[in-house]
Amino acid sequence: xxxxxxxxEHEEKFLNDLFGIIRIPSISAESEHKADMQKTAEYWxxxxxxxxxxxxxxxPSTGNPIVYGEHIIDPNAKTVLxxxxxxxxxxxxxxxWDQPDPFEPVIKDGYIWARxxxxxxxxxxxxxxxxxxxxxxxxLKCNVKFIFEGEExxxxxxxxxxxxxxxxxxxxxxIFVSDTSMxxxxxxxxxxxxxxxxxxxxxxxxxxxxxxxxxxxxxxxxPINELCKIISKIVDENGHITVPGFYDDVVEMTADxxxxxxxxxxxxxxxxxxxxxxxxxxxxxxxxxxRRGSRPCFDVxxxxxxxxxxxxxxxxxxxxxxxxxxxxxxxxxxxxxxxxMVDYIEKIAPKTVKVNVKVSHGGxxxxxxxxxxxxxxxxxxxxxxxxxxxxxxRSGGSIPIxxxxxxxxxxxxxxxxxxxxxxxxxxxxxxxxxxxWFKGIETVAEFYxxxxxGN
Amino acid sequence: xxxxxxxxEHEEKFLNDLFGIIRIPSISAESEHKADMQKTAEYWxxxxxxxxxxxxxxxPSTGNPIVYGEHIIDPNAKTVLxxxxxxxxxxxxxxxWDQPDPFEPVIKDGYIWARxxxxxxxxxxxxxxxxxxxxxxxxLKCNVKFIFEGEExxxxxxxxxxxxxxxxxxxxxxIFVSDTSMxxxxxxxxxxxxxxxxxxxxxxxxxxxxxxxxxxxxxxxxPINELCKIISKIVDENGHITVPGFYDDVVEMTADxxxxxxxxxxxxxxxxxxxxxxxxxxxxxxxxxxRRGSRPCFDVxxxxxxxxxxxxxxxxxxxxxxxxxxxxxxxxxxxxxxxxMVDYIEKIAPKTVKVNVKVSHGGxxxxxxxxxxxxxxxxxxxxxxxxxxxxxxRSGGSIPIxxxxxxxxxxxxxxxxxxxxxxxxxxxxxxxxxxxWFKGIETVAEFYxxxxxGN
Numbered sequence: 042x043x044x045x046x047x048x049x050e051h052e053e054k055f056l057n058d059l060f061g062i063i064r065i066p067s068i069s070a071e072s073e074h075k076a077d078m079q080k081t082a083e084y085w086x087x088x089x090x091x092x093x094x095x096x097x098x099x100x101p102s103t104g105n106p107i108v109y110g111e112h113i114i115d116p117n118a119k120t121v122l123x124x125x126x127x128x129x130x131x132x133x134x135x136x137x138w139d140q141p142d143p144f145e146p147v148i149k150d151g152y153i154w155a156r157x158x159x160x161x162x163x164x165x166x167x168x169x170x171x172x173x174x175x176x177x178x179x180x181l182k183c184n185v186k187f188i189f190e191g192e193e194x195x196x197x198x199x200x201x202x203x204x205x206x207x208x209x210x211x212x213x214x215x216i217f218v219s220d221t222s223m224x225x226x227x228x229x230x231x232x233x234x235x236x237x238x239x240x241x242x243x244x245x246x247x248x249x250x251x252x253x254x255x256x257x258x259x260x261x262x263x264p265i266n267e268l269c270k271i272i273s274k275i276v277d278e279n280g281h282i283t284v285p286g287f288y289d290d291v292v293e294m295t296a297d298x299x300x301x302x303x304x305x306x307x308x309x310x311x312x313x314x315x316x317x318x319x320x321x322x323x324x325x326x327x328x329x330x331x332r333r334g335s336r337p338c339f340d341v342x343x344x345x346x347x348x349x350x351x352x353x354x355x356x357x358x359x360x361x362x363x364x365x366x367x368x369x370x371x372x373x374x375x376x377x378x379x380x381x382m383v384d385y386i387e388k389i390a391p392k393t394v395k396v397n398v399k400v401s402h403g404g405x406x407x408x409x410x411x412x413x414x415x416x417x418x419x420x421x422x423x424x425x426x427x428x429x430x431x432x433x434x435r436s437g438g439s440i441p442i443x444x445x446x447x448x449x450x451x452x453x454x455x456x457x458x459x460x461x462x463x464x465x466x467x468x469x470x471x472x473x474x475x476x477x478w479f480k481g482i483e484t485v486a487e488f489y490x491x492x493x494x495g496n
Numbered sequence: 497x498x499x500x501x502x503x504x505e506h507e508e509k510f511l512n513d514l515f516g517i518i519r520i521p522s523i524s525a526e527s528e529h530k531a532d533m534q535k536t537a538e539y540w541x542x543x544x545x546x547x548x549x550x551x552x553x554x555x556p557s558t559g560n561p562i563v564y565g566e567h568i569i570d571p572n573a574k575t576v577l578x579x580x581x582x583x584x585x586x587x588x589x590x591x592x593w594d595q596p597d598p599f600e601p602v603i604k605d606g607y608i609w610a611r612x613x614x615x616x617x618x619x620x621x622x623x624x625x626x627x628x629x630x631x632x633x634x635x636l637k638c639n640v641k642f643i644f645e646g647e648e649x650x651x652x653x654x655x656x657x658x659x660x661x662x663x664x665x666x667x668x669x670x671i672f673v674s675d676t677s678m679x680x681x682x683x684x685x686x687x688x689x690x691x692x693x694x695x696x697x698x699x700x701x702x703x704x705x706x707x708x709x710x711x712x713x714x715x716x717x718x719p720i721n722e723l724c725k726i727i728s729k730i731v732d733e734n735g736h737i738t739v740p741g742f743y744d745d746v747v748e749m750t751a752d753x754x755x756x757x758x759x760x761x762x763x764x765x766x767x768x769x770x771x772x773x774x775x776x777x778x779x780x781x782x783x784x785x786x787r788r789g790s791r792p793c794f795d796v797x798x799x800x801x802x803x804x805x806x807x808x809x810x811x812x813x814x815x816x817x818x819x820x821x822x823x824x825x826x827x828x829x830x831x832x833x834x835x836x837m838v839d840y841i842e843k844i845a846p847k848t849v850k851v852n853v854k855v856s857h858g859g860x861x862x863x864x865x866x867x868x869x870x871x872x873x874x875x876x877x878x879x880x881x882x883x884x885x886x887x888x889x890r891s892g893g894s895i896p897i898x899x900x901x902x903x904x905x906x907x908x909x910x911x912x913x914x915x916x917x918x919x920x921x922x923x924x925x926x927x928x929x930x931x932x933w934f935k936g937i938e939t940v941a942e943f944y945x946x947x948x949x950g951n
Contacts (some may be wrong), residue, residue, distance in 0.1 A: 147708060157669045235711055240808045249772030255691055255893030258823045259735075260767075264778040265818075266731065266796050266855050272721065273728035280714075292707040306710045312715075315517030317704030322848040329715045338714030341721050342811050347798035348819060353695045355821060356797050363720075365805060393777040401808050438710030 044486045047163030047174050048277045048479055055482065056153070058088060059146075062127070063155045066144045069105060069128035069195045078105040078191045081127045085189050092173045093397035097187070105191030109210070113184045116272025119493060120184040122213035123172075123413075124446070124454070125165030125194035125220065127159040130467045137469035149237070151475050158473040160466035164219035165189060167459055167478060171485020180486060186213055193220075197442045199310050204449040215415045217447050217488075219481065221458030224434065224479060228306055229427040231419060232456035233298070234334055234435030235443055237369035237406030239340075239378045243268065243386065246395040251347070254355040262393035263391045264361040265346045271396070272363065274389050275382075276339050282367070284385040287337070292408055294435075294461025301432040305330045338368050364401070368437065375403030403445035408435075409453055415492065418420045419457050422488035426480045457484065499941045502629050503934055510937065511608070513543060514601075514621045517582070518610045521599045524583035524650045533560040533646045536582045540644050541565070547628045552642070560646030564665070568639045573782075574948060575639040576870075577668035578627075579901070580620030580675065581648035584612040585922045606930050613928040615921035619674035620644060622914055622933060626940020635941060637948025641668055651725035652865030652897045659904040664852060670870045671901050672937065672943075676913030679889065681932060683761055684882040686874060687911035688753070689789055689890030690898055692824035692861030694833045695797075696842065698723065700816045701850040706802070707812040717848035720814040722802045726851070727818065729844050730837075731794050735779035737822070739840040742792070745827045747863055749790050749890075756887045760785045787926070789890025793823050819856070823892065830858030859897035864892075864908055870947065874912050877943035881935045912939070 068074045068082040082099045089097035089110040097110035105128065105130070113120075126313035139154070140147045157163065175181050188211065190200045204211065206258070217476040221232045247264035248257070277283050293301070307330055309321060323332040347362030348354035367382070369375055379400040390396035409416055411433045423431040443454050459481035465471045503510070520535040523529045537554045544552035544565040559832040560583065568575075587598040594609070595602045601610035612618065630636050643666065659666065676687045678820035694799045703712070732738050749757070762785055764776060778787040787793070800815030803809035822837070824830055834855040845851035864871055866888045878886040898909050913938035920926045 046627060118567040180859065219724070231868040236713075238511060238710070238810065240810070247773060252771060253893065254795045254797060254821060255823060255891075256695070256788070257771070258691075258795050258821075258892060259778050259791055260892075261771065261773050261778055263795045265799050269724035269727040269796065269799075274726040276721065316707060316712070317717065318702060318716050319850070320848045321715055322846065325713045333711070335715055339721070340709045340713050340718045340812055341724065342809055343802035343803065343804050343813070344720050344724075344816065345800045345804040346798065349798050349800040349817075353819060353821070355693065355695070357795055358798070362720075362804075364808060366709060366713075368710060391777065393773065393775045395774070430940060436710075437663055437715075438708065459551065 042178065044174060044178065044483050044490070047178055047317070048482055052479070055170045057268070058170070059153070059163065062088070062162050062166065063146050063157050064144055067128050067191065068131050070131055078128065082106040082108050082189070082191060085127055088169065089187060092169060093176055094185070094187070102199040102203045107186065107191070107200070107203055108189040110187035114181060115184065116185050120186060120213040121492070122186045122188060122211060122216045123168050123221050124216050124218045125168060125189045126161045126191065127165065127189050128191045128194050129160065129162065130194050132156050132469070134469065139470055143471070148475070152472040153474045153475060153478065154214050154470060156471050158471050159460045159464040160471065161193065161220045163473040163478060164459055164481070166482035168217065168219050168485055170482040172489065174482060174486035175489035178486065180490035183489070186211065189435050193442070197445070199443055200442060201449065204445065208450060211450055213452060215452055216454040218443070218454050218456050219458055221436070221456045222460035222462055222464070223458060224305060224432065225461065226427065226480070229423050229429055229431040230434045231416070231423065231431045232436050232458060233409045233411055233416070233433035234371060235407040235440050236334065236337070236437055237373060237375050237404050237444065238366060238439050239369060239375045239382070239403040240364065240366045240401040240402050241379070241382060242399045243271070243363045243365060244397045245271070246359065246397070248357065251359050252357040257357055261357065262391060263357045264394055265358060267344070267391055267394050268344070268361040268363055271386055271390060272341055272365070280322070282337065284381050286381050287378065290374065291337065292371045294331065295411070298411065298433055299331070302328070302330050304432055305434065325376050333437040335370060337370050337373060339365070341365050369406045371406045371408030373406060375405055379403055404441045404449060407440070407443045407447060407454070409455065413453060415455050418492045419455050419488055421491055422484045423457070425487045426482050426484040497534045497633065499629060499633065499938050499945070502633055503937055507934070510625045513625070514608070514618060517543070517617050517621065518601050519599055519739045522583050522646065523586050524647050527585055535585065537561040537644070537646060540582055543624065544642060547624060548631055549640070549642070557654040562646070562655070563642065563644040564657055565642035566640070569636060570639065573638050575641060575668040576664060576947070577641045577643060577671045578623050579671050579673045580623060580644045581616045582620065582644050583645065583646045583649050584615065584617065585649050587611050587924070589924065594925055598926070603930070607927040608930060608933065609925060609927045611926050613926050614915045614919040615926065616648065618928040618933060618938070619914055622936035623672065623940055625937040627944065629937060629941035630944035633941065635945035638944070641666065646902070649895070652900070654905065655897060656900055663702065663905060666905055668907060670907055671909040673909050673911050674913055675900070676891070676911045677915035677917055677919070678913060679887065680916065681882065681935070684878050684884055684886040685889045686878065686886045687891050688864045688866055688869070688871070688888035688914060689694045689738050689826060690862040690894055690895050691789065691792070692828060692859050692899065693821060693894055694824060694830045694858040695819065695821045695856040696834070696837060697854045697856050698726070698818045698820060700726070700755065701814065701852070703812065703814055706814050708768050709745050709810040709812050712812055716812065716882065717846060718812045719849055720813060722846055722849050723799070723801070723816040723818055726841055726845060727796055727820070737775070737792065737794050739836050741836050745829065746792065746824045749786065750866070751907065753866065753888055754786070757785050759887055760889065773897050788892040790825060792825050792828060794820070796820050824861045825890070826861045826863030828861060830860055834858055859894050859896045860903065862895070862898045862902060862909070864910065868908060870910050873947045874910050874943055876946055877939045878912070880942045881939040914939070
């Protein structure tokens with residue numbers, strides 16, 4: 042029996058298993074669902090055991106419980122650690138859903154409609170059903186561990202200490218994650234990178250009170266003028282960040298990655314139209330898909346000072362403020378970048394004002410080298426199910442826990458996601474196309490068929 | 497009898513005349529004092545007539561009444577138009593005054609304490625008593641007109657149309673104003689210039705909504721980044737405004753003025769300490785007193801955009817805003833400057849955002865050439881009363897009505913003020929040193945003695 046045939050035969054059962062977990066409204070952001078979190082974790086434990094996984098349990102954490110499972114077929118074989126999350130986003134406003142109950146899945150027009158159909162119950166179940174298929178067909182040649190958390194949508198606060206505490210238990214060769222998206226079924230892709238972040242608060246302090254701009258204008262530094270000058274000096278006319286040492290650790294794209302980047306379907310016109318801008322703008326020498334995922338950038342996220350109300354007030358304000366951020370790429374260390382920026386701003390700030398730059402927070406970037414054996418197996422599995430080699434796409438956003446896995450457990454994650462941009466995650470009418478879901482299961486099963494001894 | 501002797505002899509009477517007008521609480525900003533405005537105007541009319549002025553009347557305006565008086569001794573002689581205002585500022589908070597009633601003048605420690613003791617009842621009465629003295633001693637060789645308004649503290653809205661309507665009535669050779677300050681009795685000065693103003697609102701519009709800075713960072717122009725760049729390009733590293741044509745009409749200081757500027761008592765250390773800044777900053781080639789009054793400047797009065805609350809929000813904001821202003825000096829035309837700035841910003845703005853610059857308002861600068869005959873007579877009169885030639889000081893602020901006189905009536909104003917910075921105008925415990933007040937009267941009388949046929 043082929044993988045496809047096995048899945049075809051079990052379609053109804055697979056869907057019912059998914060629907061069972063979708064029906065529990067495990068909204069982590071709403072405290073009245075506390076009992077549902079426990080219930081969902083127990084559903085997963087029972088379901089993993091039902092697949093024939095030798096051990097599965099609901100473990101306490103500092104927050105919602107964490108489901109751990111393991112299936113060790115050979116202590117000397119490779120070990121895959123599957124990560125997913127069983128919590129979902131809130132559903133309000135209910136009236137924007139086309140179905141009365143977002144937790145009662147509906148199959149319509151070739152889609153599964155429900156909160157969690159994609160993020161991440163649908164995708165986690167792809168992992169479970171893929172493994173089930175692989176086990177049934179005798180593909181499995183590696184050990185598998187599972188970790189499903191219940192707080193991804195509210196920041197994974199409990200997972201970090203859990204990882205620290207259970208490093209041995211969670212030992213694996215890599216982490217397998219289905220919680221991201223593909224470009225489209227016709228242009229399959231994997232997320233090979235995530236950007237990191239560094240965020241600062243700047244305060245520029247001038248006179249000890251707002252001054253009359255007639256009496257003092259032209260004689261003292263204006264904190265807003267100076268803040269603007271500082272900000273304008275951080276990026277040059279080529280879109281390059283001027284902070285000394287800023288690019289030192291940036292891992293440049295390989296020729297293969299740049300080649301794949303070119304194949305990403307992208308229309309400048311549609312891109313600009315979708316966000317209502319006259320033209321793109323970014324670092325010279327790179328196109329928009331490259332700039333988005335593979336290049337760091339500098340953005341002011343907020344600025345304020347002086348008179349912000351109606352009419353005019355002729356003052357030199359006492360203070361000006363900004364919240365500034367950089368997105369980072371591997372292997373930029375956010376703590377190192379944080380310090381470089383502080384040093385630079387202190388260096389370029391005029392002596393006529395007091396400038397206070399505080400590091401607000403940061404997160405590491407993540408990069409999965411596309412020559413990593415497990416990544417290459419995943420590529421082949423996708424090619425088998427989707428008919429095309431997936432493009433490696435570095436994503437512009439951040440998934441902090443992925444960098445957390447690397448930092449705490451010291452291992453890479455393979456981000457093999459089966460979502461689509463149109464799936465409406467976090468929004469009303471969340472959905473998952475049925476064919477993507479079944480192809481996802483097939484991909485995971487094919488992965489296990491290809492992975493094991495030898496890679 | 498000398499001028500001094502005459503004034504000495506009439507001290508009590510002069511003070512009583514002043515106290516009479518101070519006692520009417522003519523607060524223009526408070527509508528419950530409407531009747532007091534009429535009462536004060538009538539007091540002035542009666543008082544002018546009591547001096548022997550041949551004609552004085554309370555004239556209606558679109559706001560509070562305006563007092564007009566004239567004393568024509570010879571249709572071929574020069575004519576002085578004395579301007580003053582009879583309205584005063586509110587007095588709250590009452591508990592900060594050392595006297596129970598700010599409208600019941602107190603003489604203590606050599607000062608007159610009361611609302612209006614300086615601004616402008618005290619100073620207007622200097623003009624009236626100076627003329628009274630001049631008339632009594634037979635000094636008067638010119639015609640005199642009076643115009644006292646009742647809305648200076650709330651913007652003089654009614655005065656502008658009044659001037660337009662009564663151009664013929666108000667015909668004069670110059671306007672004589674006592675409503676400004678001197679540096680000190682030891683360093684007498686006259687205000688020879690006032691700065692103008694131009695004020696704009698800028699809006700920089702980027703994407704049609706706030707964007708996720710991870711997904712879009714580095715691919716589109718950030719409106720705050722761009723606004724900061726625009727602002728930073730308006731002033732160069734020498735503190736020079738870069739707008740083409742901006743300085744074309746600036747009247748440079750004469751050598752005499754620069755020489756006088758050097759004599760203005762000024763301590764950088766005290767200046768910085770008083771406003772809590774580490775150092776001065778301004779246009780290269782000029783010192784602080786020069787920068788304040790004789791040079792234009794550019795200040796951002798307010799800026800805002802994006803996330804201004806607590807914590808961090810990783811966005812590229814849709815819009816950014818600023819309120820920007822320039823202080824202008826003669827003969828910069830605020831309407832011309834308004835357009836130059838708009839053109840410049842539109843030129844330097846990147847094509848990746850929409851930039852909207854709107855002119856908010858403006859006002860002309862004022863310059864009294866210090867070689868104007870009436871100015872030079874005023875200088876001599878001050879020298880006679882104070883023992884020193886007064887320094888010509890260009891002030892950093894604006895008195896819109898002074899530019900209005902020049903624009904509508906086509907004549908210059910001589911700003912011969914006897915206030916001191918320590919007089920607390922607009923504040924609790926407003927005061928006027930008795931010796932300044934009497935010296936002011938002497939100066940005005942000496943002015944009339946020197947001015948007339950020949951100048």
